[in-house]
Amino acid sequence: xxxxxxxxxxxxxxxxxxxxxxxxxxxxxxxxxxxxxxxxxxxxxxxxxxxxxxxxxxxxxxxxxxxxxxxxxxxxxxxxxxxxxxxxxxxxxxxxxxxxxxxxxxxxxxxxxxxxxxxxxxxxxxxxxxxxxxxxxxxxxxxxxxxxxxxxxxxxxxxxxxxxxxxxxxxxxxxxxxxxxxxxxxxxxxxxxxxxxxxxxxxxxxxxxxxxxxxxxxxxxxxxxxxxxxxxxxxxxxxxxxxxxxxxxxxxxxxxxxxxxxxxxxxxxxxxxxxxxxxxxxxxxxxxxxxxxxxxxxxxx
Amino acid sequence: xxxxxxxxxxxxxxxxxxxxxxxxxxxxxxxxxxxxxxxxxxxxxxxxxxxxxxxxxxxxxxxxxxxxxxxxxxxxxxxxxxxxxxxxxxxxxxxxxxxxxxxxxxxxxxxxxxxxxxxxxxxxxxxxxxxxxxxxxxxxxxxxxxxxxxxxxxxxxxxxxxxxxxxxxxxxxxxxxxxxxxxxxxxxxxxxxxxxxxxxxxxxxxxxxxxxxxxxxxxxxxxxxxxxxxxxxxxxxxxxxxxxxxxxxxxxxxxxxxxxxxxxxxxxxxxxxxxxxxxxxxxxxxxxxxxxxxxxxxxxxxxxxxxxxxxxxxxxxxxxxxxxxxxxxxxxxxxxxxxxxxxxxxxxxxxxxxxxxxxxxxxxxxxxxxxxxxxxxxxxxxxxxxxxxxxxxxxxxxxxxxxxxxxxxxxxxxxxxxxxxxxxxxxxxxxxxxxxxxxxxxxxxxxxxxxxxxxxxxxxxxx
Numbered sequence: 001x002x003x004x005x006x007x008x009x010x011x012x013x014x015x016x017x018x019x020x021x022x023x024x025x026x027x028x029x030x031x032x033x034x035x036x037x038x039x040x041x042x043x044x045x046x047x048x049x050x051x052x053x054x055x056x057x058x059x060x061x062x063x064x065x066x067x068x069x070x071x072x073x074x075x076x077x078x079x080x081x082x083x084x085x086x087x088x089x090x091x092x093x094x095x096x097x098x099x100x101x102x103x104x105x106x107x108x109x110x111x112x113x114x115x116x117x118x119x120x121x122x123x124x125x126x127x128x129x130x131x132x133x134x135x136x137x138x139x140x141x142x143x144x145x146x147x148x149x150x151x152x153x154x155x156x157x158x159x160x161x162x163x164x165x166x167x168x169x170x171x172x173x174x175x176x177x178x179x180x181x182x183x184x185x186x187x188x189x190x191x192x193x194x195x196x197x198x199x200x201x202x203x204x205x206x207x208x209x210x211x212x213x214x215x216x217x218x219x220x221x222x223x224x225x226x227x228x229x230x231x232x233x234x235x236x237x238x239x240x241x242x243x244x245x246x247x248x249x250x251x252x253x254x255x256x257x258x259x260x261x262x263x264x265x266x267x268x269x270x271x272x273x274x275x276x277x278x279x280x281x282x283x284x285x286x287x288x289x290x291x292x293x294x295x296x297x298x299x300x301x
Numbered sequence: 302x303x304x305x306x307x308x309x310x311x312x313x314x315x316x317x318x319x320x321x322x323x324x325x326x327x328x329x330x331x332x333x334x335x336x337x338x339x340x341x342x343x344x345x346x347x348x349x350x351x352x353x354x355x356x357x358x359x360x361x362x363x364x365x366x367x368x369x370x371x372x373x374x375x376x377x378x379x380x381x382x383x384x385x386x387x388x389x390x391x392x393x394x395x396x397x398x399x400x401x402x403x404x405x406x407x408x409x410x411x412x413x414x415x416x417x418x419x420x421x422x423x424x425x426x427x428x429x430x431x432x433x434x435x436x437x438x439x440x441x442x443x444x445x446x447x448x449x450x451x452x453x454x455x456x457x458x459x460x461x462x463x464x465x466x467x468x469x470x471x472x473x474x475x476x477x478x479x480x481x482x483x484x485x486x487x488x489x490x491x492x493x494x495x496x497x498x499x500x501x502x503x504x505x506x507x508x509x510x511x512x513x514x515x516x517x518x519x520x521x522x523x524x525x526x527x528x529x530x531x532x533x534x535x536x537x538x539x540x541x542x543x544x545x546x547x548x549x550x551x552x553x554x555x556x557x558x559x560x561x562x563x564x565x566x567x568x569x570x571x572x573x574x575x576x577x578x579x580x581x582x583x584x585x586x587x588x589x590x591x592x593x594x595x596x597x598x599x600x601x602x603x604x605x606x607x608x609x610x611x612x613x614x615x616x617x618x619x620x621x622x623x624x625x626x627x628x629x630x631x632x633x634x635x636x637x638x639x640x641x642x643x644x645x646x647x648x649x650x651x652x653x654x655x656x657x658x659x660x661x662x663x664x665x666x667x668x669x670x671x672x673x674x675x676x677x678x679x680x681x682x683x684x685x686x687x688x689x690x691x692x693x694x695x696x697x698x699x700x701x702x703x704x705x706x707x708x709x710x711x712x713x714x715x716x717x718x719x720x721x722x723x724x725x726x727x728x729x730x731x732x733x734x735x736x737x738x739x740x741x742x743x744x745x746x747x748x749x750x751x752x753x754x755x756x757x758x759x760x761x762x763x764x
Contacts, residue, residue: 084628104634114629118647118724128633131643135752159724179633 008263011271014250015264022248025231028059031215032081032183036090039076049240050076053090056234056246058183058215065218065230069276073241074219078187081217082108094182104128107176107214111188113168115160121147121171122156128179146174149208166197170204177212186218190225199257202228206255223272227265228255235275244275333508340507343499350376351500353424353456354417356383356492367420370500380495387465387491394488407487414469415439417493418446421453440480443470456496465491506694515698518683530683534702537679540596541668544603545661552611553653559612560619561645570616577609581667585674599671599678606667607660614660618652619645642751651722658714665707 014022039051050073058064068074079085081092083102092099094106102108107128115124125143129135134142147156150170160168169189176184190198202225209216220226226233227249235244250264259265309316316324339346349370357364358379365371371379402410415436422428422442432438445451446458447470458466469490477484501507506514519530528536558565584605588598622645630644672681680699687695718725 082628082632084631102628102631102634104632106632108629108632110625110629112625114623114625116626116630116644116648118650118722127630127635127643130752130755131630131634131636131639133752133756133758135749135756159726161724161726175633185632 006263006266008267008270011247011250011264011268013264013267014248015252018250018252018264021253022231025059025062028061030057031060031062031095032058032217033093033096034081034090035093037077037080037087037092038089039073039080039085040088051080051087052240052242054236054241054243055090056243058217061209061213061215063209063216063218063229063231064234065220065226065232066234066236067220067223067226067272067276068236068241068244069238070221072236072238074221074236075187076241077236078108078185078217078219081183082106082185084108104132104179105182107179107181107184109169109172109176109184109186109189111191113160113165113172113192115168115171115175117160120157120159121152121163124160124171125175125178127175132179143178146178147171149177149211150174150204164197165193166201169193169201173205173208177208177214182215184214184216186216188219188221191221198222198225203257205229210254223269223276224260226272227251227269228257228260233268233272235272247271336505337508339505340501347499347501348373349500349502350497352495352497353420354458354462354493354496355420356417356495357413358382359386365495370503371497373499376495376497383492383494387494390489390491404487407489408482408485411485411487411490412436412482414490414492415443418442418466421446421456421458424455425451425453427451436482437480440473443473444478447471456498459494459496462493462496465493503691504693506697510694511697511701514692514694515701518695518698519702530699530702533678533680533683534706536596537668537672537681537703538706540599540671540679541603541661541664543596544600544667544671545607545664547600548604548607548611548660548664549657552608553615553657556612556615557619557641557645557649559616560622560649561641566616570613573609573612577613581606582670582674585670589675594675596678598675599668602671602674603664603667606670607664610663611656611660614656615649615653618649618656621652622648639755651718651725654714654718654721658711661714662707662711665703669703 034054034056036053036055037051038049038053040047040049042048054073054077056064066074066077076085080087081099083099083106099106116127119127122140122143125146126135126139129139129142144153144156147153150173152167152170152174155163155167160171163171172189173184190201193201205216206229218226218229228251230249233247233249235247236242237244247268249268251259251262251268252264309320315321349372352365352367352369352371355365355367355369361382365379416434416439419428419433419439422439423430423433427442428435428438442451443466446453446463447467472486472488472490476486522529555565555569559569560566581602585598585602588601588605592598592601626644626648627640630640635643668679669681672679673685677685680703684696684699687693687699
């Protein structure tokens, strides 16, 4: 017995503006193309297929989110795209060239910040350019610009241990962007932050994305976050990780937190919910076999 | 009771700063206090009697001299034996019988009795160590003590011994007022009864004795031409420093390589793991054979003692570096060479620094053994020599000195950690200020040099 649900439009229904936007998006060149990417790990309990023939493509300056239940290989996908893992078969192409190992053209932001604790904010942001031999006043000026962009100019000489979680993640974003990557891969970057900081960071990220020529692949397990940020959402099935669907988000841009309760948002949100938590699983949430331990009449519901 | 104890025993909670300081001070004061308590409370422990006046017994070859320590149980036996001899002499006098010894041996025996007072003269400063066998002075001492011109206070003569002094002087005076060997009486004198004070064993001198001996040894150039304490400290520190620096110069890079590359780890670590179980001192004769005398084998022993541990510890520290930092650096375009110089080395530096601090402590242990091999040198040689003479009051200051050098070095290094590694968040504002001044110039130079090298490398590698 389910309570009355709101009458919502179908999640595929798009307003003319949104439809036109997706039309334009599809015409943009493909930056990242993934072809039948498969990854198997050998574990003591035998071989585990983390990803099974995953294929999709990301257009220039698209914001794509990847969601899925835990264990669906979201993180493995991000690591494969970054070149930190080698695929068992299939390939990922960046601007038509296959990915072989990590490189500065694919920036990555990890959940665990991974700032270099011995470098200041500025030192962290300049790390990438330094690796390619760019240093000196021009590079420093450049780094300041990125620090400004994430709103941390006052902290450019601070060490990471002096920053809050949200600030650290902003530095990590600036550090990745300072390399001018084609794609920014973000692996649950806001997962460790509290709810308030997370929504603030989502807001920052959208602003950065709007102002910087970068394509974002964003891994998350938070459905609201995915709908709020993404143009399209790649939904992965677990065990083994397979593409379930690529959902176009019908929520118009520019996005704001007010849209969380609009019909398009709720429609796609509900659809994702049924994909990630299928009805069969819902039934499993049965009542616990607990003996009543309170007095008769002492009810809370 | 509850209010006094409250707040001192909270599980896994820090104490307020005032209490911490108090406890730190107490942690040193308690052992020192215990030492004083045991040393200066005569009825606590003191299992021995330190002789102030000794006596030779007839027919017993074991001779005790003033300064020797007898067990508390044996001392009364010793005293009783001497008293018994005196009683025999008195009885013989009373009965008028004459001892059937030659005049020569009788005089020699009496001279020995005279010399029983020499330690008393020494203790009072009436005689010097050089004149302690000056029999004329000893003779005058007998006179003065008998007539009361001088009164012994440390040790005070017992009434029994004072009686004996007067008794003997009466006989001596009759023969000659001043010393002349030929004039010594041939009739047997009474022996002074042994006197002593409760004492702790020789291996636990009292604090004031240790302080006095230490002050003397640290401030006086030794007369026998052996090196001064300052020179000894310098020698010891030189050996430990050279041994440790060579050990670091080889061990740290090798450890980092082992921690970074599995190939190096598999190639070196099993053997090193085996080798570190071979006790370094067992190589001492071998090292002397290889490096001959002087400092080289000693430096080599400190090296052998620290090197193998160092490689393993540094490798472990390197492996503990967060992998994700390496991955982040890779996604930022770092090449393998840069991963080591720009991520691994700076990343492990604070922990490496702590590892080396601990290993430096070990190096002191090996130093003590190193200084004993080949030609003995340095502080250990002093400890060895003085210990063999049982001069433990001179040994303790040197042991404590080694402790102080090690402890203060470590404290300074611990403080400097905040200076060198401001990003670890340790260290107060003072160390941060010093850090900025100390680190800024060299780090700027190193940074710019590395940047230039990398820029050149990139130009060279780009087509």
